[in-house]
Amino acid sequence: MPKVLPSFPVSGLFAVAKPSGPTSMSVVNDIKRLVVTSRIFVEEDKIPKKPVSTSTKRHRYTKEIVKIGQGGTLDPLADGVLVIGVGKGTKRLSEFLDCVKEYRTTALFGCETDSFDSEGAVVRVAPWKHVTRELVDEALPKFRGEIQQKPPIFSALKMDGKPLYEYAREGIPLPRPIEARKVTIHNLDVKEWIASDHTFRYPTKKFTDEQKAAVEKALHGIEDQVKVNDEPEQADDTVSATACVLQMKVSGGTYVRSIVHDLGHAIGSAAHVVTLTRSRQGRFTLEPESEKDVACVPWSVFEKALADPGERDADGWTEWERAVIENLEIVEDKHHHNKKDT
Structure with missing residues (x-):
């Protein structure tokens, strides 16, 4: 009608x-x-x-x-x-x-990028074969409710008038820690466990040793762990790294990329976003x-x-x-x- x-x-x-x-x-x-x-x-x-x-x-x-x-x-x-x-x-x-927003995102484990998604360059690779659905389900509760979330250093947020990503790229130490933001994660669950049955691959762009050193310098004295060294598992190009689809309902100001990135750390691996869908906005x-x-x-x-x-x-x-x-x-x-x- x-x-x-x-x-x-x-x-x-x-x-x-x-x-x-x-x-x-x-x-x-x-x-x-x-x-x-x-x-x-x-x-x-x-x-x-x-x-x-x-x-x-x-x-x-x-x-x-x-x-x-x-x-x-x-x-x-x-x-x-x-x-x-x-x-x-x-x-x-x-x-x-x-307003409240809902997202679906695919997380690919074992690889961290500068932008926290597949558009960026590989910063670090990490073990992923130990990652199971049970391990992810056990880690998710710490990301639900009202949490403090730090935006990624490779973001356009400004500190003293300069975008954070410029500090990282130029190797200039941050004047102070990136301020954590209070956000609310109303719901966060695994919607689909893909395991290795997919065609996603790590980005081909790599972080050079020089770029890694610049990030470490930018974060020096602020982050507890500033090393971005690789911890690769035995390479096997025929096997796809584990992936899963997360579904979430979040408050405004939430970085979905940061949730995926932090989840990777929480389970002793690394992770980045390979697909992201905003299914609801208000x-x-x-x-x-x-x-x-x-x-x-x-x-x-x-x-x-x-x-x-x-x-x-x-x-x-x-x-x-x-x-x-x-x-x-x-x-x-x-x-x-x-x-x-x-």
């Missing part, structure tokens, strides 16, 4: 199911090319007559047409819920930074379970429209516009809201 919309244009929130690969910003920019041409969000006399480019020259122009933003970046590797705000909807995006979800849940628009719908918007239906909407309308949360301005309440 199509939802009844007020007069156009409107401001609103919707979510896209971001694919793994592109950056969140590139996804937003691509969607913006469509949004600025739609009477859902733009007055008809302001819709550009020519196709909209994402080039820098056109950025200011499109910004004047309509504002658009996202409610919490996903790493390029990650897929799943990316909340988009248009018009006055951009003012509501901050709500999604601190009320937006990949799999709606109740009337309050809002589904995501598949990325393929936007991708298809960018290549060819297609024919309009009887109501004058293209396929992508209809998909957005069906999953759009309208944000009314104060004037409309008060009028509705009186």
